[in-house]
Amino acid sequence: MRLALAIVLGMIAVPVTAFAAASPRALVPIPAGRYQPLYKRTAVDSNGVATSLPAPPVVVPAFALATHPVTNAEFLEFVRTHPQWRRSQARRLYVDESYLRHWRGDLDFGDPLVANSPVVNVSWFAARAYCAAHGRQLPTVDQWEYVAAASETSADATRDARFQDRLRAWYSQPTPARLAPVGSTYRNVYGVWDLHGLVWEWTADFSSAMVNGESRGDAALDKGLFCGSGAANAGDFRDYAAFMRFAYRSSLSARYCVANLGFREAAPASFKRATSARR
Amino acid sequence: MPRVLVVFLLLMAIGGCSRRARDTPVAAEHAVENSGLVGSLTGESLDAFDSTFTDQSGHSVTLASYHGRPMVLAMIYTHCTSACPLLLNSLRRLETALPATQRKDTWFVLVTLDPSHDPPDTLRAFAASRGLDLARWRLLRGSREATTELAAILGVKVREEGDGAIAHSSNLYLLDSQGVIRHTVVGLGADPTAMVPARAALR
Numbered sequence: 452m453r454l455a456l457a458i459v460l461g462m463i464a465v466p467v468t469a470f471a472a473a474s475p476r477a478l479v480p481i482p483a484g485r486y487q488p489l490y491k492r493t494a495v496d497s498n499g500v501a502t503s504l505p506a507p508p509v510v511v512p513a514f515a516l517a518t519h520p521v522t523n524a525e526f527l528e529f530v531r532t533h534p535q536w537r538r539s540q541a542r543r544l545y546v547d548e549s550y551l552r553h554w555r556g557d558l559d560f561g562d563p564l565v566a567n568s569p570v571v572n573v574s575w576f577a578a579r580a581y582c583a584a585h586g587r588q589l590p591t592v593d594q595w596e597y598v599a600a601a602s603e604t605s606a607d608a609t610r611d612a613r614f615q616d617r618l619r620a621w622y623s624q625p626t627p628a629r630l631a632p633v634g635s636t637y638r639n640v641y642g643v644w645d646l647h648g649l650v651w652e653w654t655a656d657f658s659s660a661m662v663n664g665e666s667r668g669d670a671a672l673d674k675g676l677f678c679g680s681g682a683a684n685a686g687d688f689r690d691y692a693a694f695m696r697f698a699y700r701s702s703l704s705a706r707y708c709v710a711n712l713g714f715r716e717a718a719p720a721s722f723k724r725a726t727s728a729r730r
Numbered sequence: 731m732p733r734v735l736v737v738f739l740l741l742m743a744i745g746g747c748s749r750r751a752r753d754t755p756v757a758a759e760h761a762v763e764n765s766g767l768v769g770s771l772t773g774e775s776l777d778a779f780d781s782t783f784t785d786q787s788g789h790s791v792t793l794a795s796y797h798g799r800p801m802v803l804a805m806i807y808t809h810c811t812s813a814c815p816l817l818l819n820s821l822r823r824l825e826t827a828l829p830a831t832q833r834k835d836t837w838f839v840l841v842t843l844d845p846s847h848d849p850p851d852t853l854r855a856f857a858a859s860r861g862l863d864l865a866r867w868r869l870l871r872g873s874r875e876a877t878t879e880l881a882a883i884l885g886v887k888v889r890e891e892g893d894g895a896i897a898h899s900s901n902l903y904l905l906d907s908q909g910v911i912r913h914t915v916v917g918l919g920a921d922p923t924a925m926v927p928a929r930a931a932l933r
Contacts, residue, residue: 542778544883575882658882659889705882 476525478515478587478718479642484606485510486597489693511597513720516590519633519644520569520652520715521581523560529581531558536577545576549708567632569650569713575705578653578714589655590717592700596693599646601639618692621648626711651699653714660701775910779883781876783841786853786869793839794909796868800932801837801905802925805877805886807844807896808856813918817900818860820915820922824902825866827923829930836929838867841880843888843896845871906932 485508530537537557541550552572555561560570573581575589582588590598602608608615617637636648646652703709780792793801804821806814821838828836842848848856853869856862862869872880881888881898889897904913904925913928915921 544774544776544778576879656889658887660887701887704885 476517476519476521476716478517478716480720481511481514481516481594481598481641481643483511483513484597486593486600486607487609488593488596489697509593509597511593514590514594515718515720516594516598516641516643517587517715517717518642520650520713521578522567522633523554523570524566526570526573526581527558527560529584533580533584536580541577543706545706546574547706547708549710550574550577552708553710562629565629567634568630569633569645571630571650571710571713572708573653573712573714574708575653575657575703577708579655581714582716585716587716587718589653589714591656592654592659594717595646595652595654596696598639598641598643601641601643601646603637603639606640615692618647622692622695626650630711650711650713651696651709653712654700655717657700657703658705660697773910773912775908776883776905777909779880781872781879783870783872783876784850786850786857786864788850791868791870793905796837796839797909798907799835799837800907800912800929801839801909802929803839803841803884803903803905804901805841805843805881805884805898807842808848808852809844809894810896812895813898813900816918817902820900820902820918824922824925827926832929834866835933836866838862839870840868841870841872841877843877843881843886843898845874845877847894904928904932 488506488509534540535542538551538554539557549572551560551570553561553565554572560566579589600607600609602611602614605611605614631649633649634644636645638644639646703712776793780794782790782792785791793803802821802824804817806817808814818840821840825833825836825838840853842853848869848871850871853871857864857867857869878888880886884901884903886899886901887897888899891897899916900918902915902922902925903911906912912932913925915925
């Protein structure tokens with residue numbers, strides 16, 4: 452099948468410089484580091500009583516991340532060359548009925564003012580196929596969260612009250628009818644734009660955030676999450692914002708196309724050389 | 731967005747500060763089911779998904795290879811000690827509950843969530859040790875990509891726990907003889923025999 456083929460080709464293409472030119476969006480190197488994930492570790496004593504403990508920091512190896520979310524214009528180029536992802540062609544198994552619903556047609560995103568705005572109403576499958584077409588992939592939750600912890604001046608702004616205030620302001624705003632262009636919010640210390648303030652973004656392993664019905668301690672995990680962020684530490688907005696993202700991700704299905712959900716590309720660290728050499 | 735919001739509210743609703751841990755994995759069954767998400771798959775054909783799998787005998791297959799008979803589909807892994815044995819029990823309860831003619835005319839397909847640890851030999855040994863009748867049971871292994879994609883299609887959430895275990899949704903799917911999803915049983919708590927009438931309605 453074509454998606455699988457594209458993915459396989461994408462994997463092969465990772466070290467191939469020529470593929471980098473297919474995407475206009477530069478990747479920037481992200482150095483290895485660590486971040487404190489939201490979720491708690493649940494310890495259960497012999498009486499079955501659970502205690503939530505902070506999880507150990509997650510080590511994130513170096514990788515490369517796109518400077519901006521993918522735009523409508525960029526996604527149009529993709530569907531031009533990948534007809535199976537045009538609005539009228541995409542299989543319902545891979546996109547729901549809202550796929551590219553804000554576009555006027557298969558090869559027309561309508562409002563010219565959104566050309567440079569993030570593409571939204573795209574499913575996880577579609578986002579993944581876009582990345583694979585450039586030999587890239589979606590960032591993982593860990594990669595995304597790690598980079599999103601940075602402000603303009605600091606790699607870890609989770610204790611920066613002014614930065615957190617801005618996040619809070621955005622989280623409390625409804626999504627505007629016309630999204631602002633990419634590059635209109637802020638650029639963090641890594642040179643990555645718009646991680647907060649424009650759209651939510653797909654991650655490769657979004658579905659690892661579980662709500663219920665799963666095996667092992669997930670119900671307890673969710674309770675641990677909510678206790679930790681919603682009640683016990685309600686004043687800690689860092690946890691609250693991370694919890695919002697966790698809840699948002701866990702509510703998604705891979706076919707969903709949502710009006711405030713876009714994506715950006717990532718690649719292994721080794722990819723960086725190929726792209727930056729072309730700039 | 732309304733779906734997202736509803737589930738978010740649901741999450742808030744079940745997220746009360748219980749200090750009581752689940753004593754056993756079975757307790758997961760009492761969690762609120764988000765069947766709206768998975769249920770929305772009903773009526774979707776899996777035909778567009780044509781990745782190749784290897785069965786327990788080493789044969790290459792796609793899900794479409796089983797067209798012609800309805801299929802009960804689930805994702806498990808053989809070294810799972812928590813949910814999978816329960817999920818397998820659910821499947822066997824369903825198998826037993828079906829009238830004999832329908833039982834013989836239904837595929838029971840397990841796709842491993844852990845392709846690197848479940849080669850065909852392991853799957854075959856698993857089938858033998860569990861007494862699964864290979865006249866109707868098939869145990870499949872795909873590539874990592876195919877596994878991820880199938881899980882995403884089905885709405886099976888998967889998280890590697892770092893200790894070799896894989897947390898995952900425990901859902902059963904009934905596909906008709908043309909690969910269209912007709913019924914879903916979400917979570918371990920749901921009664922698998924609820925699928926019996928849905929199976930009876932096929933052909």
